Amino acid sequence: MSSPEQWTHPEPGGGPAATAAKPTPEQVIAGLRATNEGGAELVELLTPEGERVANPEFDQYVDDIGAEQLRGLYRDMVLVRRADREGNALQRQGQLGIWVPLLGQEAAQIGAGRALKPQDMVFPSYREHGVAWCRGVKPEQILATFRGTQHSDWDPVEHRFHPYTIVIGNQVLNATGYAMGQKFEGKVGNEPDAEATMVFFGDGATSQGDVHEGFVWAAVYDAPVVFYCQNNQWAISEPTERQSRLPLYQRARGYGFPGIRVDGNDVLACLAVSRWALEQCRSGNGPVLIEAFTYRMDAHTTSDDPTRYRLSDELEAWKLKDPIERVRVHLVRSGMAEQEFFDEVQLEADQLASELRAYCFNMPDPPAERIFSQVYAGGNPLLERQRDEYVQYLAGFEGGAH
Amino acid sequence: MDQRTAVTAASTKLTMGKAINSGLRAAMERDPKVIVMGEDVGKMGGVYRITDGLQKDFGEHRVLDTPLAESGIVGTAVGLAVRGFRPVCEIQFEGFIFPAFDQINSQVAKLHYRTQGMLKVPLVIRVPFGGGVGAVEHHSESPESLFAHLPGIKVVSCSNPVDAYWMIQQAIECDDPVLFFEPKRRYHEKAEVDTEATPYPLFRSRVVREGSTATLAAYGPMVKTCLDAANAATEDGHELEVIDLRTLSPLDLDPVFESVRRTGHLVVVSEAPGEVSIASEIADRVQRECFYSLEAPVLKVTGFDTPYPPSKVEEEYLPDLDRVLDAVDRSLAW
Numbered sequence: 260m261s262s263p264e265q266w267t268h269p270e271p272g273g274g275p276a277a278t279a280a281k282p283t284p285e286q287v288i289a290g291l292r293a294t295n296e297g298g299a300e301l302v303e304l305l306t307p308e309g310e311r312v313a314n315p316e317f318d319q320y321v322d323d324i325g326a327e328q329l330r331g332l333y334r335d336m337v338l339v340r341r342a343d344r345e346g347n348a349l350q351r352q353g354q355l356g357i358w359v360p361l362l363g364q365e366a367a368q369i370g371a372g373r374a375l376k377p378q379d380m381v382f383p384s385y386r387e388h389g390v391a392w393c394r395g396v397k398p399e400q401i402l403a404t405f406r407g408t409q410h411s412d413w414d415p416v417e418h419r420f421h422p423y424t425i426v427i428g429n430q431v432l433n434a435t436g437y438a439m440g441q442k443f444e445g446k447v448g449n450e451p452d453a454e455a456t457m458v459f460f461g462d463g464a465t466s467q468g469d470v471h472e473g474f475v476w477a478a479v480y481d482a483p484v485v486f487y488c489q490n491n492q493w494a495i496s497e498p499t500e501r502q503s504r505l506p507l508y509q510r511a512r513g514y515g516f517p518g519i520r521v522d523g524n525d526v527l528a529c530l531a532v533s534r535w536a537l538e539q540c541r542s543g544n545g546p547v548l549i550e551a552f553t554y555r556m557d558a559h560t561t562s563d564d565p566t567r568y569r570l571s572d573e574l575e576a577w578k579l580k581d582p583i584e585r586v587r588v589h590l591v592r593s594g595m596a597e598q599e600f601f602d603e604v605q606l607e608a609d610q611l612a613s614e615l616r617a618y619c620f621n622m623p624d625p626p627a628e629r630i631f632s633q634v635y636a637g638g639n640p641l642l643e644r645q646r647d648e649y650v651q652y653l654a655g656f657e658g659g660a661h
Numbered sequence: 662m663d664q665r666t667a668v669t670a671a672s673t674k675l676t677m678g679k680a681i682n683s684g685l686r687a688a689m690e691r692d693p694k695v696i697v698m699g700e701d702v703g704k705m706g707g708v709y710r711i712t713d714g715l716q717k718d719f720g721e722h723r724v725l726d727t728p729l730a731e732s733g734i735v736g737t738a739v740g741l742a743v744r745g746f747r748p749v750c751e752i753q754f755e756g757f758i759f760p761a762f763d764q765i766n767s768q769v770a771k772l773h774y775r776t777q778g779m780l781k782v783p784l785v786i787r788v789p790f791g792g793g794v795g796a797v798e799h800h801s802e803s804p805e806s807l808f809a810h811l812p813g814i815k816v817v818s819c820s821n822p823v824d825a826y827w828m829i830q831q832a833i834e835c836d837d838p839v840l841f842f843e844p845k846r847r848y849h850e851k852a853e854v855d856t857e858a859t860p861y862p863l864f865r866s867r868v869v870r871e872g873s874t875a876t877l878a879a880y881g882p883m884v885k886t887c888l889d890a891a892n893a894a895t896e897d898g899h900e901l902e903v904i905d906l907r908t909l910s911p912l913d914l915d916p917v918f919e920s921v922r923r924t925g926h927l928v929v930v931s932e933a934p935g936e937v938s939i940a941s942e943i944a945d946r947v948q949r950e951c952f953y954s955l956e957a958p959v960l961k962v963t964g965f966d967t968p969y970p971p972s973k974v975e976e977e978y979l980p981d982l983d984r985v986l987d988a989v990d991r992s993l994a995w
C-alpha cells in the first residue's frame with residue numbers, strides 16, 4: 260500500500276510520480292493533504308498530548324530550558340494570543356481597518372523569536388506579531404499599521420525587526436541582502452558577536468520569484484539567513500498543494516542548503532530547530548530553510564470568510580494540536596507549574612488586553628501634512644509646494660470661504 | 662432614452678462587481694477558449710467575489726486557482742494566449758501587479774510587434790485599483806499611468822455597472838492585450854443593466870453629463886465624484902459637462918476637445934499622482950488642440966506626488982467634490 264509520504268517524497272527512480280497538484284480521490288482519502296500530519300521527518304519534542312520525547316539531535320539545543328524557561332515560553336504564547344484576540348475584537352468594533360490573526364501560530368513564532376539573539380536581524384511578513392513581541396515591539400506599536408495611522412510604527416534599527424512587508428515574498432530578498440552584508444562585514448564566525456538574519460514568509464509565498472531568487476542568492480553568497488516558512492496550510496483560500504508537489508522543506512536541497520520540517524505547534528521544537536539553524540548561519544554554514552508545520556486557526560484576515568473554502572473538520576483536528584495547551588499539560592504533569600502560575604498569566608493577559616484596548620481608543624489621527632513628509636530623505640521642493648498649497652486650501656474651509 | 666437607464670425585459674439591477682461577473686460568464690459561455698486565472702479566483706470566487714460561481718459552473722480547467730506569483734500568472738497567460746486561449750488574469754490588488762511588470766512590458770506589450778504581427782496576445786489583466794476603502798498599504802494605489810505608458814497594450818477603466826458588463830466582454834474579444842482597471846470602491850454601486858442593449862464601443866470616451874460652464878474629464882472611481890460635483894455645482898448656477906474617458910490607452914480625446922471648444926474650461930480629475938501622468942498627457946493634448954478656445958489653463962485635481970498615505974489621511978489625499986469644485990472656481994475666475 261503506497262503512502263502519502265511516497266507521493267510527496269519522490270526518491271530518484273522509486274515510487275510513483277508526485278501528484279499533489281491533482282490528487283486522485285484515493286490519494287486524498289489516504290491523506291495526501293496530510294493537513295494534520297507533518298510526516299515522518301517532522302521534528303517534535305513535545306507531543307500534542309504534552310509528552311516530552313527525546314531527540315538525540317535537537318535535545319542539546321534546549322538543554323537549558325528548565326521549568327522557569329518553559330513557563331516563560333508558555334507566558335509568551337498566552338500573552339501574544341490574548342493580544343491577537345484583542346486585535347481581532349478591535350477590528351470587529353470598528354477600531355481597526357483590518358486585523359491579521361496569528362491564532363494557532365504562537366509556538367512557531369515564539370520558538371523562533373526566542374531563539375534569536377539581540378544582534379540578529381529579523382524580516383517579518385505581516386502575521387508575525389509573536390516574533391515582534393520577542394523583539395521588544397509592543398502590541399500597541401502594531402496597531403498603527405492596521406488602524407491606518409501609520410504604515411509602520413516601530414524603529415527597525417532599535418528592535419532589529421524590519422517593517423511588516425505585505426507584498427508577498429519581497430522581504431525574502433531584502434533579508435538575504437542584509438545577511439550578505441553581515442557576511443561582508445565579517446560578522447560570521449565563532450566570535451560571540453556573530454550575527455544571523457531570519458526571514459518569515461508563508462507557504463503561499465514559496466511560489467513567488469522573489470523567494471526563489473532569495474534562495475539562489477543566499478546559496479551563492481553563503482548568506483547567514485534562516486528562511487523560516489510558516490506552512491499554515493493555507494494561502495487565503497488555496498491549500499499548500501496548489502503551490503507545491505513536494506513538502507516545502509525539501510525544496511532547499513535543490514538550492515544546495517539544508518531544509519528541515521518542524522512541528523510548528525511545538526514551541527520547544529521550534530526553539531531548538533531555530534537555535535540550530537541560527538547557529539549554522541552565525542558560524543558560516545548558512546543558509547537554512549525551516550518549514551514550521553502549523554495551521555491558521557482563524558480567517559486569513561478579518562476580511563476573509565474561510566467557510567467558503569475549507570471544512571471545519573480540519574480545524575477540529577488541529578484544535579487537538581493546540582500549541583499552548585500541550586505546554587500547559589506538560590507543565591502540570593511534570594509539576595513545573597501550579598495553578599497559581601496559570602492564574603497569574605491569565606491576569607497579566609487580561610491586563611495586557613485592556614491596556615491595548617485603551618491605547619487603541621486614544622490613538623490620534625495623523626495630521627494631513629503627514630501625506631507629504633518623509634517621502635524623500637533629501638526633500639523635494641515640488642512636494643513642499645504641494646503641501647503648502649494644500650494646507651492653504653484647507654485653511655480656506657476654516658475661514659468659511661467654501 | 663439613454664441605454665444606461667433603459668429598462669427592458671433583459672434588464673436587471675446589478676452592482677458593478679456582479680456586472681463584471683455576469684460579463685465574464687457571458688464571455689465564457691460564448692467562447693470555450695476564455696479561461697480565468699489568478700489567486701483565489703476559483704473555489705472562493707475572488708477576494709471581491711468577482712469570479713464567484715465561475716469555477717463551479719465552468720470547471721477547474723477553465724477557472725484556475727494559480728500558485729501565488731503574479732509574474733507566473735501573466736507569463737503563463739502569454740503562453741496560453743499564443744496557444745489559442747483567451748486568458749483573463751486577475752491581479753488581486755493593483756499593488757501586487759509589479760512582480761508581473763516585466764512580463765507585461767517585455768512580452769505582453771511587445772510580442773505582436775516583435776513577430777511582425779505573426780503572434781497575437783489576446784489576454785485581459787483585470788486589476789482592482791484605487792483608494793477610499795480604508796485598506797493597508799498596497800491596496801489603494803492608482804498605477805494606471807505606468808501601464809498607459811507602455812506601447813503595445815491597451816488600458817481601459819470602467820466607472821459604472823453598465824460599462825463594466827460590456828467593457829469586460831469587449832476587452833476579452835479584443836485581439837490586443839488589455840489592462841482592465843476596476844474601481845474597487847465602486848464595486849457596490851448599482852445600476853440597471855440591459856444585457857440586450859447595443860454596447861458603446863470599448864475604445865471611446867463619452868459625455869456622461871452635458872453642461873456648458875466647464876468640462877470635467879475623469880475615469881474609473883473619479884467619474885462618480887465628478888458627477889456629484891456637477892450636481893452640487895448647479896446650486897451656483899454652473900452646468901458642468903462630465904466626460905468619462907473609459908479608455909486610457911489609446912486615449913480618445915475628441916469628445917474632450919469638442920467639449921472644451923464649447924466651455925473654454927477643463928479640469929482633469931484622477932486619484933493617481935499628477936506628475937507625468939495620464940492627466941498631464943490630457944492637459945498637453947488639449948492645450949495644443951484647443952489653444953484658442955481655452956479661457957484658463959487646464960487644471961488637474963489628482964492625488965499628491967507621494968506614496969499612498971496611511972488610510973486615516975486618505976480622504977485628504979483623494980480628490981473629492983470640494984477639491985473638484987475649488988478647481989472649477991479657480992478656472993472660471995482665471
Ligand SMILES: Cc1ncc(C[n+]2csc(CCOP(=O)(O)OP(=O)(O)O)c2C)c(N)n1
Nearest residue numbers: 425426427461462463464493494495700757
Ligand atoms: C505579491 C502579492 N500578491 C498577492 C497578495 C495578496 N495576498 C495577501 S496574503 C496572500 C496569501 C499568502 O499566503 P501565505 O504566503 O501562505 O501566508 P499566510 O497569509 O498564510 O501567512 C495573498 C495572496 C499580496 N499581498 N502580495
Ligand SMILES: [Mg+2]
Nearest residue numbers: 461462493494
Ligand atoms: Mg499560509
